[in-house]
Amino acid sequence: MAFQTPQHELSDYLKWTTSGKIQLPDFQRSYKWEDERIRQLLVTVLRGHPMGAVMMLATGNDQVRFKPRAVEGVTLANGVEADWLLLDGQQRLTSLTQALTGDGVVNTKDARGQKLQRKYYLDMDLALQGDDRMDEAVRSIPADGTIRSNFGKQIDFDISSEDKELEERHFPLRLLYDPLGAATWLTKLPDVATTMPAFMAQVIQPTNTYDIPAIQLDKTTSKSAVATVFEKVNTGGLPLNVFELLTSVFAGDADYYAEHGEDFRLNDDWHQTQEHWKSQPVLETVVSTDFLQAVTMLTTLKQHRAHTGDRPPAVSAKREDVLKLTLKDYIEWRDSLRAGFIWAATFLADRHVFKAKEVPYAKQLVPLAAIKVVLGADADLIGVKERIIRWFWCGILGELYGSANETRFARDIESVPGWVKDPSAAVPRTIADASFVESRLLSLSSRRAAAYKGIAALVLAQGARDWMEDKALDKVQYVDLAVDIHHIFPQKWCETAGIDWSRCDSIVNKTAIGAHTNRAIGGVAPSEYLGKIEKRAQVGAHKLDGLVAGHLIDADLLRSDDFNGFFEARREALCQLIEKAMGKDVQRDLTAGEATEDASAFEIEDLTDGEDHFDGVE
Structure with a gap:
């Protein structure tokens, strides 16, 4: 790979982007700079401060074939061929091209991500006071030239016509690199004889000699070198991931192009x-x-x-x-x-x-x-x-x-x-x-935890059915019944009964049921909601107890509202289910009635995962 590091004037870059001499490889991310970032870039240019190098790859490389596209905001005639592809500096040159050429309208967004159309102006009086006022002097104005308040009803500032621009002494930066246009505009100032020479000397002439360094990669650059370039020097945005890097490499496959007549x-x-x-x-x-x-x-x-x-x-x-x-x-x-x-x-x-x-x-x-x-x-x-x-x-x-x-x-x-x-x-x-310890069940409360999701699926897979409709919770019924994971002893009941939160919210006290069943449960005691289900579903207690048992729950313990007995029995049932799935023993590290021993090591992880699920009716 050979490369050169010349300096080019910004005016040349603008000519090259608008003419298509510089284009983008079509896999480059879209333009996305925010309004304030663009404004600060213009301040950098007007102050004569360096903005960093751009990197370009010469076209015509047999190893690296990219489909070019115009810099956003530029319309090119069909068949315009690029001499250079811009590898690094897309956001900067796109911003400058849109702001400093044509109608000067830039398609950008604000800090909240809302789309905007802006034009950029220079308050001449502030700019002529010196470099330290340049940040204040560069102004971002809505594309229609008016700043409004009171939900758009009141106009606070208006430079929507050339006469109003002149009246407010706001120089349109779209003319900064247009010598004839800038001179024509400046000659219309009332105090042209004093202001124009000063403005030309302090603003126009220095910026028209503003240089941007380039790193220009020649036609011998290899595919691996281009991939490295994208990985290491994409300074204007987020680092490209491997998919985007390989997009560049695959698009340049000469054998594929020779066989298919187009890039991959x-x-x-x-x-x-x-x-x-x-x-x-x-x-x-x-x-x-x-x-x-x-x-x-x-x-x-x-x-x-x-x-x-x-x-x-x-x-x-x-x-x-x-x-x-x-x-x-x-x-x-x-x-x-x-x-x-x-x-x-x-x-x-x-x-x-x-x-x-x-x-x-x-x-x-x-x-x-x-x-x-x-x-x-x-x-x-x-x-x-x-x-x-x-x-x-x-x-x-x-x-x-x-x-x-x-x-x-x-x-x-x-x-x-x-x-x-x-x-x-x-x-x-x-x-x-792989290993699993019994106490991990106490800390599994977040639906984002892998083991939480796994245990819920294991319960379903061993034959669990819905309590209200006696339907298998398979792929079809799962959607039809709006199945989700809910508390067995409801949260509201647990709070009233003084049940430790780590046990109430554990996977041990949760199972997957349909939305209709969950509404029947509400926030009442199991002994009460089982009776409600029997009445609504017109089902006998023996039949319902069998459906409950399909979720590895002892129905007798539910009917007696015995949370501690239920919790210990189901914890053991889940341990046995896990042992069967893993083909190895679960380490028993809790004794009867023990609540949270050894669980603290996992609580931070689950809090990080974020438990954002609550039963809708509880």
């Missing part, structure tokens, strides 16, 4: 993937970078297995390895992974996870889909599926996918496929690492 559009391809998944709500949790990580795992796994030397390449899902993907790698795995994620969605449905917000760990879908691709049709064999299910629940109930996911991804894709096909193979680390 990764963003368009991702939209096609989402369209492919639209019937699977749980896949709304999967983002573009997740998909790329799955591709990377499969790519590096293939390379690892094909290596014949002493040090095979590592299986990886790390960012630096995602950036090494080629378009060929991506296309090789794309279709099978699209199907793999759909399989993962049906896998979740079989586990009674139906909605995006109920997915315990969205990131666990990445290795799950990749494991399906590796296993192929074998993933649905009974014994294989049972072991995948065990791995899945160990990850959730062991709460292992909350951080350091890339390392766990790699370990799982290496070990899980072999173990699920041959249980005599080494047990995957996710299963070996």
Whole structure:
């Protein structure tokens, strides 16, 4: 890669952006600077202070092919070809182009994100008092030239015509780099003989020689170098993620262009993937970078297995390895992974996870889909599926996918496929690492916690039915019944009875029921609401007790309003359910009647997660 670092005058940049000599690669984020940030940029120019370098890539590179688009606010004729693509400095040059050329109207927004159209003016009297007044002198004015109050009924300041601009001595900055236009405007001032020379000398002439340094990358710049550029020097906005970086690399694939006659559009391809998944709500949790990580795992796994030397390449899902993907790698795995994620969605449905917000760990879908691709049709064999299910629940109930996911991804894709096909193979680390202690049930109160969601789904999956309508809480009925998780002993009753809050709000005292049933429960004692349900549903006590038992609840303890007995019995029932799912013992660290021992370590986590769910009628 070769580059130069010349200085160019701002006037040249404005000519190049408006003529199309400088354009943007079409994957660059849209223009988004706020009004005050633009105003401060203009102050910087008028004071002659440096604003930082811009970076441009010469077009015509055989390795890096980008589809160009005009700087926002500029309209170009068809067929106008760019000489340079702007890699860094988009927000600054777009702001300056809109504010200092044409009609000077900038499409921006205020600090609250409300869209605005503004023009920028210079209060001449303040500007001529010296550099230290320049911040006050630069004014942002609504595009119609009027500042209003009283809900727009009263005009407080009006420069909506040239005559009014002259009267208020507010120079339109759209003329700053238009010598003829600026001179024509200035000659109309009443005191032109004294003001015009001073203004030209102190404002117009210095800004017309204002320089901005450039870093210009030549036509030999490689794909990896461009990716590094986007990663390291995108100073005008948020750092680009790996999806955006690979968008730039894939768009420049010369072989694809030679075969198809057009560039590969990764963003368009991702939209096609989402369209492919639209019937699977749980896949709304999967983002573009997740998909790329799955591709990377499969790519590096293939390379690892094909290596014949002493040090095979590592299986990886790390960012630096995602950036090494080629378009060929991506296309090789794309279709099978699209199907793999759909399989993962049906896998979740079989586990009674139906909605995006109920997915315990969205990131666990990445290795799950990749494991399906590796296993192929074998993933649905009974014994294989049972072991995948065990791995899945160990990850959730062991709460292992909350951080350091890339390392766990790699370990799982290496070990899980072999173990699920041959249980005599080494047990995957996710299963070996997973553990659950009884006291964790006391601190699981946040619906954002993975284990909370997992336990709720496990209860449904073992046969829970709605108490009012005796319907299976499956994928169809779950939506029809508006199922959600609610307290068994209502909050209001618990408060009155003096029940410790950690036990009242624990997952032990919650279960999934339909909206109709929850309205019947209200905030009264279980003995009272069970009677109400019997009456409304016209169901006998024995039948209702069976439906309640389907949620691992002892109905006799509900009917006697025995919270402590209920809590201890259900806590033990949930421990046994968790043991069955994980295939390993739950450590019992509580004694009968014990409330919160060892729970404090988890309370901060749950508070951070944010418990924002309350039963509507309680």
